[in-house]
Amino acid sequence: MESFSISSSCATLGTPLPSHWKSKLFPKRKNVKMAKVTSKLELKPLPYALESLEPHMSRETLELHWGRHHREHVEALNKLIEGSELEEMELEEIVLSSYNKGNILPPFIHAAQIWNHNFFWQSMKPGGGGRPSGVLLKLIERDFGSFEGMVKEFKRAASSQFGSGWAWLVYKANQLDVGNAVNPLPSEEDNKLVVAKSPNAVNPLVWDYSPILAIDVWEHAYYLDFENRRDDYVSVFMENLVSWEVVSSRLEMAIERAASRQRQEEERSEEEEMLHTEATEVYLDSESDDAEAD
Numbered sequence: 001m002e003s004f005s006i007s008s009s010c011a012t013l014g015t016p017l018p019s020h021w022k023s024k025l026f027p028k029r030k031n032v033k034m035a036k037v038t039s040k041l042e043l044k045p046l047p048y049a050l051e052s053l054e055p056h057m058s059r060e061t062l063e064l065h066w067g068r069h070h071r072e073h074v075e076a077l078n079k080l081i082e083g084s085e086l087e088e089m090e091l092e093e094i095v096l097s098s099y100n101k102g103n104i105l106p107p108f109i110h111a112a113q114i115w116n117h118n119f120f121w122q123s124m125k126p127g128g129g130g131r132p133s134g135v136l137l138k139l140i141e142r143d144f145g146s147f148e149g150m151v152k153e154f155k156r157a158a159s160s161q162f163g164s165g166w167a168w169l170v171y172k173a174n175q176l177d178v179g180n181a182v183n184p185l186p187s188e189e190d191n192k193l194v195v196a197k198s199p200n201a202v203n204p205l206v207w208d209y210s211p212i213l214a215i216d217v218w219e220h221a222y223y224l225d226f227e228n229r230r231d232d233y234v235s236v237f238m239e240n241l242v243s244w245e246v247v248s249s250r251l252e253m254a255i256e257r258a259a260s261r262q263r264q265e266e267e268r269s270e271e272e273e274m275l276h277t278e279a280t281e282v283y284l285d286s287e288s289d290d291a292e293a294d
């Protein structure tokens with residue numbers, strides 16, 4: 001399992017912030033004639049009825065978790081970013097901008113929690129669970145030895161996350177240079193599936209990973225149904241709720257994203273090589289002209 005060192009200040013939002021972070025880092029939009037249209041973020045509807053995950057996740061849990069906790073993050077973020085440049089951004093951009101390379105800004109916890117919860121709701125379906133198939137199963141077997149091996153590692157990550165947080169299955173294909181002490185450095189062994197865990201609202205987007213499955217292990221996610229038995233909640237999630245179809249389609253997108261980046265990287269290298277070759281030829285030509293003149 002991936003083990004990440006996240007500073008406690010980052011994890012608890014205790015990092016000292018600029019006193020005027022909003023006006024300093026995200027200045028107010030200027031009044032221009034063609035001002036970009038902005039709209040408030042809204043609470044996305046669940047992809048299923050409130051009671052349809054029962055008996056594994058109760059209607060009461062979803063009413064509290066989606067209807068109250070998730071909604072409060074949406075309302076808080078809208079208030080916080082009103083009038084700033086963040087208001088014009090897509091949710092994922094707000095997450096990355098307010099992560100601020102580890103020096104977390106106030107909107108991050110709300111933006112990331114909105115993104116994480118949207119992702120979590122879509123990771124489940126009524127009658128979920130079972131086993132994946134196709135490319136997803138092949139990569140799981142390649143990277144974890146077996147499906148059971150991945151499940152074991154995922155459960156261990158979810159159960160051992162101290163305090164509030166998340167556990168993830170991610171496709172790791174870093175390309176960015178993450179020049180930041182709280183980020184794991186890109187490894188030589190990229191382009192593979194790994195299990196990760198993160199504290200509070202932190203998600204793998206900030207490490208430039210592509211998440212494909214998430215479980216919320218904040219206590220509000222399971223206390224009504226399982227009290228303090230987090231292990232039971234995680235087992236029920238994996239065995240009865242996960243939508244492997246959604247996870248498979250996310251993996252396809254992650255592989256395509258990595259391949260697209262790879263192609264762009266190769267094209268850039270070829271262009272640089274051509275420019276270098278042209279420059280060398282010009283230099284050689286001018287040298288031979290000098291020789292002829294002599």
Ligand SMILES: [Fe+2]
Binds near residue numbers: 065069117218220221
């Ligand atoms: Fe939650």
